Amino acid sequence: MNFYDQLWVQKYAPKTLDDLILSDENREFFSKINEDTPHLLLYGNAGTGKTTLAKIIVNDVLKCQYLYINASDENGVDTIRNKVISFSQTRSFDSKKKVIILDEFCGTTPEAQRILRNVMEEYAGTTRFILTANYLNRIIEPIQSRCLMFNIVPKLDQCAVRCLHILKSENIKVGNNMDFVLFLKNNFPDMRRIINDLQKFSITGEVVITQNTNVKDLAVNIFNDLISKKPIFEIRKTVLEQERKFGSNYQELFKQIFDLIYESSISDDIKRQAMIELGEFLYRDNIVLDHEINFFCCLLALSKII
Ligand SMILES: Nc1ncnc2c1ncn2[C@@H]1O[C@H](COP(=O)(O)OP(=O)(O)OP(=O)(O)O)[C@@H](O)[C@H]1O
Ligand SMILES: [Mg+2]
Secondary structure (H helix, E strand, O other): OOHHHHOHHHHOOOOOOOOOOOOHHHHHHHHOOOOOOOEEEEEOOOOOOHHHHHHHHHHHHOOOOEEEEEOOOOOOHHHHHHHHHHHHHOOOOOOOOEEEEEEOHHHOOHHHHHHHHHHHHHOOOOEEEEEEEOOHHHOOHHHHOOEEEEEOOOOHHHHHHHHHHHHHHOOOEEOOHHHHHHHHHHHOOOHHHHHHHHHHHOOOOEEOOOOOOOHHHHHHHHHHHHHOOOOHHHHHHHHHHHOOOOOOOHHHHHHHHHHHHHHOOOOHHHHHHHHHHHHHHHHHHOOOOOHHHHHHHHHHHHHHHO
16 A cells, blocks of 8 residues: 555545535435536535545546546646547547546636637537636636536535544544544535544544644734734744644634624724735635745734734
């Protein structure tokens, strides 16, 4: 067994629709799809099972010939012209429709998306598309309107059951239940992150959750520090010290601080400016290389406003 196979996310990757955590409506729909189902666009948070679902659809539900492309690596016009169009033009082994999975499609350039728009129509008689994406706003409207769109969100209680199943199969003891529940809530719905972290926490044979800092508590501290004009570099030091404990979940930290500002009694004008600023930095968090630097820049911006 190689290293990759030893990763729990890999070892326990769902292979059938039954293994996958899905909402009841989505499960009902995906179990019934057939060749005549229109193109699909699966969107939602990172680590919720979009890529896994796309592969289950082709391998387990439709059992059809397919082409998989990671569209954020191969994101240009050339891929559409060379790979997508030529695969669409070939005959399938059987007489069934073929499927092209364009994974992480929001990384595709707008120009390539415009070309794909026509390809989707031209080859609709022989080829179906399954697109996955984290950010719908990066997909041009004509593509969205050619697809049935599904928000892929696992259910929290089923995620907990799944984690406990993995831990049991690996003979890992669960120590503090409260820590476990808090950890799940803090990281939901990113199942990849949850399962990866659980594996890290389990090396002793018992789950010891070190990432148990409640992000909300940290957000409250940061908010109070900003109000009391604590030196900004000291605030950064606290964040860095706690980084491991809150699992570098900066998205959640942004959201918690946003809520605190919204509920606070600071003047409406300042509140508005601060919330717009936070919204901008939260958006950037999706694209930046260094999330901590982005968060720190946000603190600098907020300290000027508040
Ligand atoms: N809904 C789910 N049910 C069960 N396991 C899941 C689910 N979602 C994710 N996982 C676990 O996380 C791993 C990664 O999931 P996957 O790559 O399909 O997520 P994704 O939504 O495509 O993420 P990204 O947006 O980052 O591309 C899976 O192999 C599986 O172990
Ligand atoms: Mg994916």
